[in-house]
Amino acid sequence: TLHGACISPFYDASLFPSEGGYIGGRLCSVQSQDPNSPLCCLPCPASYWAYSDNFDTLGTVSGWLNVVGLILQTFMLLSNTFLPATRTRSHYLTQCLIIAVIFINLAFVIPLGAEPDQCYDGITPNDMYTSMTCAWSGAFLLAGALAGSFWILIRAFSMHLTVVWDIVPGPRFFNISQAVGWGIPAALFTAAISISGVSFRFGNACHINHEDSMVTFWGWLLAVAGAAVIVQISTFGYCLRVFFNSLWEDSARPCSQGSAKSLPMSVMSAKSRRARTIYRRLKNVLYLQWRGILIVTIVLVDVIFFAVVFVYLDKIEESMLHDYTRVMPWVICLIQSGGDRNQCFHLSHKWLISEPTIGAMLIMISLLGIELFVLLFRWSLITGWKERWATMRNPQEFVSLDARK
16 A cells, blocks of 8 residues: 555655655655654645645635636726726726736636646645646746735835825836836746746645745745835825824914914914915825725735745744654644544644634635725726727717718
8 A cells, every 4th residue: 555664644655756746845754763764744635634624615715706806807907908097097006906916816716727636646746847737826826926016015105105205106107117016026936936836735726835935935025015014104104294293283273373472473374384285285195095005005914914824834844844743743643543634633733824824814815806896996987888888889879970971
């Protein structure tokens, strides 16, 4: 049998080929300190042994949520492309972010339809070289995450210029943002996919492998997200300062008018007018930018949570290779129960990321397309499509009287 010299449910690694699939994804350990002790591996997929059947249900739910998000984001992309700007009020920052979110949606939709085999053999997960579904899924996820984080940073910086410095970004900002928003993610994507690669780590979607992933992917993702957080906080700080300055001016005005030792009335009046002018301008800008502020905040929360969960998961896997004391009670439980995983879930959750945390991360990422649609949708889009459909059906109806003559 595949168990060989190992105790059930573990498989003997010597009975499997040393090539094919992602060898680094095997979870193996020697059975004892004896030099002749066999190398025993947890059967693939590892997530089957660590999480309950609810985990597969969460994966299916997240996949269908991404289907909904993909449909909605495709509608927004087509609307912004083919409808007049008066109906869509579209902006290139929005368009580029929509494309990035579509990439993320595709990363989960592709395996939902393909239903790929996660394992190359009994102990080895498939990777991008042995599964085309894994290759496309992982590529879209890496590309979407990198592009989305950079476009969120660009959007946050654009709002900072508009709100704080009263600068409307022009053509130069557009050219620089296109180079930064697509060029740098493309370079990082190439490095991540070629150096680290992707494989089935849990669920039907492929994720980046542990090797050098902090340098090629996670470090950049967290750095860009952190920069966007700093820009966003500085923008919020400016808004709060202007708001409280306006309150202070309003509360100080009656006292200053009745005080004999107050500053000259012209000076106080000028300061008060300036504060009120800045406050009114800020209020108008925030009224126009509140959707963008919410979009930046939501995407940042999702990206940071996604990155932190996976970085922690990588650290757990690395620690398992050097310290078996934390996982030994779980391993013993699997052996004593004859491979009944249900009896050992309470032990796996003591050293592994909990199932609710993984589920929350998957659902948050899957809801991104729906949330973006809710914030970007306008009823004028429906009106625009009705007008376009009417024009296509009755083109002569919109011909001018002069043209008819």
